[in-house]
Amino acid sequence: MDDTKALKVGYLGPAGTFTESALLTQVDLAAAEHILFRSHSDVLHNTSSGLVDFGFCAIENAIEGTVNVVQDTLAFDSELMIQREVVIPITMNLLVQSGTVINEVEKVISYPHALAQVRAFLRNNLPDAELEAANSTAHAAQMLAESPSSKVAAVGTSLAADKYGLEIAAESIEDHPGNKTRFILIAKDGIPAPTGHDKTSVVVFQQSDKPGSLLAILQEFAARSINLTKLESRPTREALGNYCFFLDLEGHIADSVMADCLKTLQTKDVRVKFLGSYPAAGEQAEEVRKESNDALDKAQSWLDSIRSKLS
Template identity: 40%
Template sequence: MAEQEDAAPADGSSRRLRYAYLGPAGTFTEAALRQVAGPDEAEYLPQVDVVAAIEAVRTGAADRAVVAIENSVEGGVTAVLDTLATGAPLVLLREVLVPVSFVLAARPGTRLEDVRGISAHPHAWAQCRRWLAAHLPHVVHVPATSNTAPAALLAGEDGALPFDAALVPPPAVEHYGLTPLAAHVADNERAVTRFVVVGPPGQVPPPTGADKTTLVVHLPSNQAGALLEMLEQFAARGVNLSRIESRPIGDALGRYSFSIDAEGHVADERMAEALMGLHRVCPHVRFLGSYPRVDAPHGDVRPGTHDADFAAARSWVQQLREGRAH
């Protein structure tokens, strides 16, 4: 269970919270972190990848991690989903959204027609695929660990690199002293990435009325109808799902778990009932937190599934047991 994202460190000290995030400076993750806590409020700990950022919380090297979990174009960030699904329990405390755009940048003096290799994070490359095919069809992709790692390399010593340019966030161009070769190269200018704040288990924050609960669930069996049986636990209680993705469990082919975002809070009657149903029929359910959502709910609460409806039904059954109702 989750503690407040702005709570004091677990050791009871008054020091600033330490946030691990995907670095170096200028990444979209840093932009997300700045929405959570400014550099004068928290200690920033750049990491080489999202797994390292999450593991820093598990080992106690950081108090929180800020990581991308979902992109509106590419879907879920599988490394984050898989790392949260296993290992010591962690929870999501908060989510933030960051608009995503890219610039093709290079060292001063480089021309667009000179570019033969481009370094980019795989998600950045995927989001600029059509533009690249249209304007630089023969260019070679050199994968990068983050959206600003190649910018830092280009800004370093004038040594030979296996690429001539990089796809980077717009602020990174000036930060690293690069020259923009082309702006607005993303195929979808409305792309957005959802980031989450990850922390150790603790007291769940109270519901706000606009919340999200994230879970990892294994199917109850490998038989026909198993997925339906799992989904019915939500549908029967009026819980809407805003995201569901299958991920391999890893122990054998054909065995999958499901990463799920459900609309509502564990304190809501309908969500609690759904969780109890999952616990009864599924072999593994990992609760990854209930936290305020930043996007609009996808569906309304269905009649008969409000808290008062569950309370009234429970009272009626109790009266039946006591012989006071029929």
């Protein structure tokens, strides 16, 4: 991203969400103008319309799985392209107003995914508390800060506690300490240049349902040593029992082996929707991809040498 101060990035608000925490880990995104929206759907819609240059959304959590509204919008309702992924550890905290005693809390507010990730803590410490859904963990913190009752708590970030003048009554209350969430940066178009450590995301729609059709798709990746980091089925919205497949692949569309694989899939009885090739988060794992590219290039040279003898 160039000239970041002139760019607008939209994400889920209000201030203090995990999304904001993830965004602030990216120097260029932190320097851009920030536009906050009430829902993921609003972020995606306003990115598609051009109100913001980029959208930044959670798409997958290690415990609760996919954020379906984001994934489905990319597949069915937009032509947005993924530009980058960001992965951060998720630490949940119980937030309260000053003076609140935990065992007197009667209601806990948070985003449904967040409440689901602290079930054990709530069961053991606040078994009778009412659970109330909010649009985000930061929205829950905002609701708590505005509540006249001292018997309300929220599950949220330390960032939200700072922003809304709340206290952290209990830290790291998540059921699974290794929990992480994956976020994506999206734009109306554009494919970032390959970095050597990239992912490609696609949706594969079967044109007909027949035995072995999924196996035939997966064999194309296996034959080229392309690693799948995600495979998930979702209804196509066309008929009961009709499913498409979301795949995240190690590699970039600029890699000859990836390009050849997707080209071959297009010749089969499937439709491929390309969601983007982009820099991947985490440790680099490109050796197998490089070997596959080299092998494909050698095979192409071999074929070209034979074809050159055609009269």
